[in-house]
Amino acid sequence: MRSAPGRSRVPVRLALAAALAAALTAVPASAQPGAERYPDLSREVLPAGDGWAAAGSGTTGGAAADPAHVYTVRTRAELVRALDGGSATPKIIRIAGTIDADTDDAGRRLSCADHATDGYRIEEYLAAYDPRVWGAAKPSGPQEDARRASAARQAERVVLAVGSNTTLIGAGPGAGLRGAALQIENAENVIVRDLELADAYDCFPVWQPNSGGLGDWKSAYDTLWLRGARNVWVDHVTFSDKGHPDAAEPTYFGRNFLRHDGLLDITNGSDLVTVSWSRFAGHDKAMLIGNGDGVVTDRGKLRVTLHHNEFTGVVQRAPRVRFGQVHVYNNRYVVPEDAHDYRYSLGVSTESAVVAEHNSFTTPAHVEAADLVKSWNGTAFQARGNVFNGYPVDLLTLYNAYNSGSERDLTDQVGWTPVLHGPVESAAAADRAVARHAGAGRAGR
Numbered sequence: 001m002r003s004a005p006g007r008s009r010v011p012v013r014l015a016l017a018a019a020l021a022a023a024l025t026a027v028p029a030s031a032q033p034g035a036e037r038y039p040d041l042s043r044e045v046l047p048a049g050d051g052w053a054a055a056g057s058g059t060t061g062g063a064a065a066d067p068a069h070v071y072t073v074r075t076r077a078e079l080v081r082a083l084d085g086g087s088a089t090p091k092i093i094r095i096a097g098t099i100d101a102d103t104d105d106a107g108r109r110l111s112c113a114d115h116a117t118d119g120y121r122i123e124e125y126l127a128a129y130d131p132r133v134w135g136a137a138k139p140s141g142p143q144e145d146a147r148r149a150s151a152a153r154q155a156e157r158v159v160l161a162v163g164s165n166t167t168l169i170g171a172g173p174g175a176g177l178r179g180a181a182l183q184i185e186n187a188e189n190v191i192v193r194d195l196e197l198a199d200a201y202d203c204f205p206v207w208q209p210n211s212g213g214l215g216d217w218k219s220a221y222d223t224l225w226l227r228g229a230r231n232v233w234v235d236h237v238t239f240s241d242k243g244h245p246d247a248a249e250p251t252y253f254g255r256n257f258l259r260h261d262g263l264l265d266i267t268n269g270s271d272l273v274t275v276s277w278s279r280f281a282g283h284d285k286a287m288l289i290g291n292g293d294g295v296v297t298d299r300g301k302l303r304v305t306l307h308h309n310e311f312t313g314v315v316q317r318a319p320r321v322r323f324g325q326v327h328v329y330n331n332r333y334v335v336p337e338d339a340h341d342y343r344y345s346l347g348v349s350t351e352s353a354v355v356a357e358h359n360s361f362t363t364p365a366h367v368e369a370a371d372l373v374k375s376w377n378g379t380a381f382q383a384r385g386n387v388f389n390g391y392p393v394d395l396l397t398l399y400n401a402y403n404s405g406s407e408r409d410l411t412d413q414v415g416w417t418p419v420l421h422g423p424v425e426s427a428a429a430a431d432r433a434v435a436r437h438a439g440a441g442r443a444g445r
Helices: 010-024 076-086 122-129 144-160 395-404 429-435
Strands: 070-073 093-094 098-100 159-161 166-170 175-177 181-186 188-193 197-200 205-209 217-218 222-228 230-235 239-241 262-266 271-276 279-285 302-308 311-318 323-330 333-334 345-347 354-358 361-364 373-375 381-385
Touching: 070 076, 076 093, 076 098, 076 159, 144 159, 144 205, 166 333, 217 361, 345 354, 345 381, 361 429, 373 395, 381 395
Parallel strands: 070 093, 093 166, 098 175, 159 181, 166 188, 175 197, 181 222, 188 230, 197 239, 222 262, 230 271, 239 279, 271 302, 279 311, 302 323, 311 333, 323 354, 333 361, 345 373, 354 381
Antiparallel strands: 205 217
């Protein structure tokens, strides 16, 4: 840069030197004004005894990462490089701001049209597989092949693998991922904290004509999917379909054109998981623990603790459990006044053993306490200290009375006793605490 006519460069150099000296002697970021509101928790580990994820060697995430593997990322490209293909190298990845996963390498937002290939068009897909024409057979042929190819193109952008010994954490207000399908597959010792994970949007749902008797649309992406994962702590995360609610999607073949699958699914033999102080909002199927009645290899696994979470505007699966020993305590459930599609909150399925205690349920008048629990071939369900619209409710007795003669009775003989947990508050106290402190942006504050 040229100096202004008649002016010396010396003062400029002195000013730069002074600024550099000041920078070198500046106080650490953690001590700067406002940092107390957003402390650096990136090396914090799961406290001892805090749920199933504290079992075994506990969950430390990337706390052992050396300085070369501590990243602050602001773009998809930076995030992909930091994740390193799901490597097991200890790493801390701090997300600053909101990263859009469905973007190209230059950061340009991609549309469904950008992913579509091989002649895929939704109008042609609907015409080809209309049940009145196609029948109940599984879709096959050119348009299904094109849908698969298009879906694979989108998956290349939005599916992000998180490897073992990783901490993925927000670096400040508004930190999160949009459009990402995070997968922790066959990995262990992972922490996901203080993030908003929103809108894992599937451009290419598949029609399943035999699903549920009437057929249904199936989308591919969970916002966070644990498959064969072990020792995982999910804390202060907000999950939602923000920006693209499925209720706003059209109806095809008499069924809602679903663009989202689960918010947090824990399947394929995953084990030792704690989900705490998180918020699940505005979604149909929030959380599935165990992916099939016939997956007997899940026996002895799927041990999960859910505490101090909020489920608001969730239609079902909060959670639905197969096989696992699941402790559900001090959670807050809110069904909005206009929620006329609510189905249930706690699903007791094949060989599950669920302990639900001191949870708070708030619902409008058209939702009854007997609606809170549903069973599919499950029988082991222990409940105590829960409240419904501010009043004590015996969920087990109520379920058996309401479903007498139509379904198998539940029993409180679950075969295990939760020992890994913090203090269990009253449902009323937990309800207040969760309302104030659950969700992204509130960890450590």
